[in-house]
Amino acid sequence: MKTFGSLRRFYITTALILISTLLTGCDSTPQNFKPFEEFKTSAETLRDGSNTAIDLIIPQTTKRYEDYTDISHDSFKNLHSLTISSDDAKGPFVVEKVPIYLVYERFKSGLYDMTNTMVGYTNTLLTLVKTDAMTDSEFTKSVNELNGNGFSAYMAFQKPSGSDDHSQAAKNSGLISSLSIAAFRAYLNNKKQSDLIDALENNQNQVERFSQQYVNALMLISAILEREYAAKSQEYRELFLSNPASATKQFMALNRNYYAQINSLKAMHRSAEAFPYAHKQLIEEVKQPGKSGSSIVSMVNYGQQLKKLAEGAKKTNEQSLLESNLAPSEARASSLTAEAVAANHEYAKVQLQAVAARIASDTDSTDLSKKQIAIDLEKKALELKLIAEQKAEAAKKMKDAVDALRAAAMATLTE
Known part of the structure; x- marks a missing residue:
């Protein structure tokens, strides 16, 4: 017993x-890290596509300000003015006015910070779920870096201010909420799946808030591009009255640029909206292993689409810069052609007068004054003919040079 x-x-x-x-x-x-790996890969694809697109949009926009040379002195000062506040109450180093091209470059840096923060978050999650892959101190450092980058991105889209109190903004602009940090730490200590799910669910609202900041930044850039497009459109409409050919070419290049920019922003907008949905589906996959995540696939697709759009936009950008650089030469060729036509008309008019004077002189050979008038008009007609021929030759050479430059540049663009 x-x-x-x-x-x-x-x-x-x-x-x-x-x-x-x-x-x-x-x-x-679960030992299956695939959902976290896919989430990280999709964010990386989004970041790479987004950064490539913004690398084209922002430099192209700032390049226009280098071409704004035919403006008044007051407009020049206003365009390039950078003003530091002299008000001691606002504190030191407070910028009150910044040239718009520097604002664009700040936006570019802000978008970099946003997409890099998204990737950093997905990388932190992947590292977190791996066995003994992250210590508490490493997690704390990662959270501080991610939320610090998020705050930098937020500040990039704010107007200059003398206020240094951004505590609430720092809290709202991060990608990991205070509520979820405790749950993540609990998961680090005991590796319970329920704590991981709680942490991810607690952070869903923060992910949505961060993604909305990204969307807001894109809408701000879109509004700026729209204003620039409207201003350039008016400029080319006015140019059309004096130089239709040049205005048409530049307007077509402007439309191609703007169309490529809007399509890029549209793809970036969709991918930004897909990020919180992908995060929500990640939670469902942790709860129910094997469940597919369509939003994660969408993020990958949007990222790949952005890369294709960026490649097309690059050619459009180069074509636009080519047209912009050739525009003065084309305008000069058109001007020379017009001058040649006018000179030829003047020659024809004087030539008719010379013929009539010669006929009158021959009819009355004793009238020396008529003979001298005929000689003077014939001499003037010959001079005008030479001028007209010179102008026509100069116009042809200028046009041939522009055509050759365009052909060479286009051959390079299509390689």
Whole structure:
């Protein structure tokens, strides 16, 4: 009986250990890291596509300000004015006015920070779920860096201000909320899947808020591009009255640029909206392993689309810069052609006068004054003919040079 009792205690103890192990296993992190890896890959694709697109949009926009040379002195000062506040109450180094091209470059830096923060967050999650892959101090450092980058991105889209109180902004602009940090730390300590799910769910609102900041930044850039497009459109409409050919070419280049820019912003907008949905689907995949995440796939697709758009926009950008650089030469060629036509008309008019004067002189050969008039008009007609021919030749050479430059540049663009 003693042996039977010992065996029974052994089986009961073993069963309890097995049950305990099973229960603990049911609440532990799944060894399948694929959802987190896919989430990270999709964010990287989004970042790369977004950065490539913004690398084209912002430099192209700032390049226009280098071409604004035919403006008044007052407009020049206003365009390039950078003003530091002299009000001691605002504190030192407070910028009150910044040239718009520097604002664009600040926006570019802000978008970089946003997409890099998204990737950093997905990388933190992937590292977090791996066994013993992250310590508490490493997690704290990662959170501080991510939320610091988020705050930098937020500040990039704010107007210059003398206020240094951004505590609420710092809290709202981060990508990891204070509420979720405690749950993530609990997960680090015990590796319970329930704590991981709580942490991700607690952070869903913060992810949505951060993504909305990204969308807001894109809308701000879109509004700026729209204003620039409207201003350039008016400029080319006025140019059309004096130089239709040049105005048409520049307007077509402007439309191609703007169309490429809007399509890029549209793809970036969609990918930004897909990020919080992908995060929500990640939570569902943790709860139900094997469940597919369509939003994660969408983020990858949008990122790839952005790369294709960026490649097309690059050619459009180069074509636009080519047209912009050739525009003065084309305008000069058109001007020379017009001058040549006018000179030829003047020559034809004087030539007719010379013929009439010669006929009158021949009719009355004794009238020396008529003979001198005929000689003077013939001499003037010859001079005008030479001028007209010179202008026509100069116009042809200028046009041939522009055509050759365009052909060479286009050959380079299509390589």
